[in-house]
Amino acid sequence: MTARFVVHARAALIDGAFATDVRIAARDGVIAEITAGVPEQPGELSLDVVVPGFVNAHSHAFHRLLRGRTHDRGGDFWVWRERMYHEAAALTPASYRALAEQVFREMRDAGYTAVGEFHYVHHQPDGTPYPDHAMERALADAAVAVGIRLVLLDTCYLRGGVGEPLTDRQRRFGDADAHAWLDRWHALREALTGGLVTVGAAVHSVRAVTPADLAVIGRELPADVPLHVHVSEQVAENDACREAYGVTPTRLLAEHGLLRATTATVHATHLTADDIALLGSAGASVVMCPTTEADLGDGIGPAPELRDAGVTLAIGSDQHAVIDPFEEVARLELDQRLCAQRRGVFTPAQLWHAGSAGGARALGLGGAAVRGLGSETPSGAPGSAPGLRVGDPFDAVAVDAATARTRGADLLQLPLVARAADVVATIVGGTVTRRTT
Incomplete structure (x- = not known):
């Protein structure tokens, strides 16, 4: 027997534009029907403005411990990193x-319905080792308890820097070698994947592995698995x-077969023209984390050049100095x-895309929502239009468009106006959670 759930939205984002009086019906957590221009019926959940759920494509959950505790020390990323190791x-x-x-x-309360945890x-x-993936299970159990999709990006971290062994502070991050990491990764994927949780992969950075390690991973990690890598965050x-x-x-990365359509480079702040061309030709994703990159003084990455090269852009909150997809x-x-x-570097539709379908593509999350505009468009491809679509998991955000911040705004321009405080509910797999903060 299927479970049916129906929302009536005053307005909803569909194929890159807002339609009014929209009925969204889901069965077993998947959108089965979207109909615009219909009156609300008894028993339907009435919401104001409904948009696809935001996807947080890059998170380090424990970095939240540093929020508001490092700003009096100045310095740079490397100074901040010492405090991170302590935590x-x-x-x-x-x-x-x-x-x-x-x-x-x-x-979840800010409007993220999925998160990629770079772990x-x-x-x-x-x-x-802990017995039975204890740290990974802790993250998975937390996500299930909250009701947010989790892509656990289990990370290969074998070196303390280029040509350097792991330090004592880094020892708990590492496996014996790339083969040992792959063995543990396969066991972890088998143990945890199911329901709201899937397992992807990551290489911490080229500082944390050798070229030989990259070659092993390039040969042996399944090519359809999302692979995330910190790239060129620092000069x-x-x-x-x-x-x-x-x-x-x-x-x-390209020389070792690790630039693929399933690859997502994180930050990508200090790239050359050749780097941008390589990422574009691979059809890769780039996850930018603007609030973290500002907080750490990393710099501003070449986002429009990446877009123009054919790279899919996504967002992440990274160290959680701010958790707010808007x-x-x-x-x-x-x-x-x-x-x-100048203004208008990105269109509002492109911003919606980066916040939702772009992140879904970077994390390998399936469903029609990551296809963008039209079935002929590759999943989450740049230039495709965002919106709720039949066949997607019903992952969405309800926004109040009549707050002091949002009142009078063109709905398509809400990414430049609204903030997390304007989110009233999130829907993940057809399960509604009202904002608790």
Whole structure:
């Protein structure tokens, strides 16, 4: 017997435009029918403005511990990283479970319906394994408890830097070698995948592996698995890679078969023209994290150049200095205005896409919602129009368009106007959660 759930929205985003008086019917958590221009019927859940759920394509849940606790120390990314290591050392499965539930709940209430957790705190502080994937299960259990989709991006982290072994502070991040990481990854995927949880893969960065490790992963990781990598967040990372290997991090990934349509590079702040062309020709994704990149002083990445090259853009909250998908997509545009000294670098539809379908594509989440406009368009491809679609999981966000912030705004321009406080409910797989904060 199928479970039916019906929403009536005053307005809903469909194929890149807002329709009015929209009935959205779902069966077993999947959208079965969308009809515009119909009156509300008894028993339907009445909502104001309904849009596809936002996708947080890059998260480190434990970094939330640093919010508001590092700004008096100045410095740069590398100074911040020392404090991050301190927090990582203290995590246990129980404390991580409790923390992750708080962070995922904040995400859900802000309008994120899915999160890609870039996870590398695998083992006990001395590097010995926990039994039965305890840290990974802590994250999965937290996501299920909150009701948010989780793509657990289990991360290969084998080196402390280019040419350097893991330090004592990094020991719990690492496996013996790339083969051992792959063995653990396969076991983890078999143990955890199901329901709201899937398992993807990540390489922490080219600092954290050798070219030989990349070659192993390129050969042995299934090509259909989403693979995320921190790339060129810092100039120092590029310099170290060039000095050691004679190429940029992006070129090094390409040389070892790790630039694919299923690859998502994270940050991609300091790229060359060749890097951009490589990412575009591969049909890869780039996950930008504007609030984190601003908070850490990383720089502003070449988002319009990446878009024009055919790269799919997505957003992430990364270290959670801010958890607000509207803030991320707004800064994607506003930061570029500061660089270009003009407005309208991205259209509103492109901002909606980066916040939803672009992230779904980067995380390998299926369903028609990641196809964008028209069945002829590849999943989540740049230039496709965002919107709710029949055949998708019913993952959506209800926004109040009559708050002090949003009143009078063109609905398509809400990414530049609304904020997380304007979210009134999230829907994940047809399950509605009213905002709790």
